[in-house]
Amino acid sequence: MSLEEATTHATRRHQLALEVKTLLVDRLALDVDPASIGDDQPLFGRGLELDSIDTLELAMAVEDTFGVTLTDDNTHSLLSLNRLLDHIQAEQS
Amino acid sequence: MSDHSPAAAGAVLSADDIARLLPHRHPFFLLDRVTALEPGTSAEAIKNITSSDAVLAGHFPGRMIYPGVLLVECVAQLAAVVYGTAGALRATGEIVGDVADRVGYLAEIRQAKFLKPVVPGDQVVFRLQSGARVGGLISVTGQASVGSDPVLTVRLAVTERDA
Numbered sequence: 057m058s059l060e061e062a063t064t065h066a067t068r069r070h071q072l073a074l075e076v077k078t079l080l081v082d083r084l085a086l087d088v089d090p091a092s093i094g095d096d097q098p099l100f101g102r103g104l105e106l107d108s109i110d111t112l113e114l115a116m117a118v119e120d121t122f123g124v125t126l127t128d129d130n131t132h133s134l135l136s137l138n139r140l141l142d143h144i145q146a147e148q149s
Numbered sequence: 150m151s152d153h154s155p156a157a158a159g160a161v162l163s164a165d166d167i168a169r170l171l172p173h174r175h176p177f178f179l180l181d182r183v184t185a186l187e188p189g190t191s192a193e194a195i196k197n198i199t200s201s202d203a204v205l206a207g208h209f210p211g212r213m214i215y216p217g218v219l220l221v222e223c224v225a226q227l228a229a230v231v232y233g234t235a236g237a238l239r240a241t242g243e244i245v246g247d248v249a250d251r252v253g254y255l256a257e258i259r260q261a262k263f264l265k266p267v268v269p270g271d272q273v274v275f276r277l278q279s280g281a282r283v284g285g286l287i288s289v290t291g292q293a294s295v296g297s298d299p300v301l302t303v304r305l306a307v308t309e310r311d312a
Contacts, residue, residue, distance in 0.1 A: 109257050112286040112306050119281065131284055 072141055075121075083117040084110055098136050124148065161186045162230065162245065170233040171226060172249040176203060179223045180230070180275075188244055189235030191278045194227050200269035215267040220301045224291030225255045227277045228307050232287070253308035256286055261303040271295045285309060 057065070077090035086104065097103045099114075106114070111134060115126040118140070124147040126133060133143035155163035162170075162183035171178070185193035198215050205213040229252045237246030267273055273293050280288035286306050293301035 108284060109286065109306055112257075112281065112283045112288055113259075115283040116281045116288060126283060128282075128284060 069141065069145070072144065073137065076118075076137065076140060076144070079117050079121055080104070080114070083113055093137065095138050095141070096136060099134055099140070103136070118144065122148065155182075160184065162234075166245045167226075167230060169245055169247055170237070170249060170252075171229050172252055173226060177222075179219065180226055183227075183230055184274075186231070186234060186244070188238050189231060189279065191276070192227055192231045193277075194223075194230070194275045196223055196273045196275065198267055198269050198271045198273060202269075205269065213269055215269075215271070215273075217261070217263040217301070220263070220267065220273070220293055221258060221261055221291075221303055221305070223273070223275055223293070224277060224289070224301070224303055225305060225307065227275050227291070228279075228287075228289045228305065229253070231277060231279060231289075232307075232309050251310045253310045255305060256308055257306035259304040259306070261301070263301055265295070265298050265300045267293075267295060267300050273300065280304075282309075 073095055074090065077093045080086060080093070081088060081090045084106065088104070093104065100106050111131065114134060119125050122144050124144050126143070130143060133139050155161065155166060160182045164181055167180055167183065168178065173179070179196060180194045181196050183192055183194045200213060202215075204216060204219065208214060208216050233248045233252060234244040236248050236251055238244055240246060240248070273295055276292045278290045280290060282288075285308055287309055289305050289307060291301070291303045291305065292299060
């Protein structure tokens with residue numbers, strides 16, 4: 057991967073991260089600034105403190121917005137923001 | 150499809166059929182008839198609102214309005230019918246079976262809008278569409294109308310228990 061390709065990839069990843077963070081905050085009515093959510097932050101437990109019921113809403117939001125389906129086979133993709141970004145990018149490529 | 154014979158014309162499932170599928174009983178048995186059904190996917194049901202319903206004596210004296218929360222419960226019970234018939238079909242090949250002990254639970258109510266009061270004499274038509282499933286939770290979309298007037302739109306999350 058060239059430096060230019062790496063820069064493009066990183067920029068795209070950063071933009072996607074911000075989109076997903078904004079989606080999280082909007083759809084789950086979180087009282088946080090999207091920009092304050094870290095890319096490695098766990099989404100459940102002591103992370104954003106989402107619960108199991110939020111999983112369904114988050115999966116629907118991701119499908120509505122990015123056309124990417126989350127099922128029982130890949131709910132591990134919801135453990136952190138980075139894992140979710142990996143899943144979205146893998147499904148879209 | 151089942152060869153059972155609902156008592157009333159236009160019924161896919163009679164009240165007696167619904168009672169076999171659901172654990173609910175008076176005063177919390179709310180649906181009168183299922184008029185369209187695709188097990189596991191969608192359904193339509195009716196409920197007739199009557200002034201003799203005990204809940205209307207207190208909601209409200211002198212101004213009877215069927216409680217919005219009970220309209221939401223009707224949608225939840227219709228969801229139980231949709232998944233209960235799917236479970237009965239898998240287990241027995243019939244859409245009506247004794248699956249009441251396997252009915253799941255209401256997990257979340259989202260975006261409930263009560264668009265018009267429902268009063269005695271109204272026949273409420275409920276429609277339900279099943280949505281996404283993740284981790285034992287199912288999203289369902291419900292609407293209710295009286296004649297051509299929408300009275301409720303709501304999204305629920307319900308749990309499904311193994312049939």
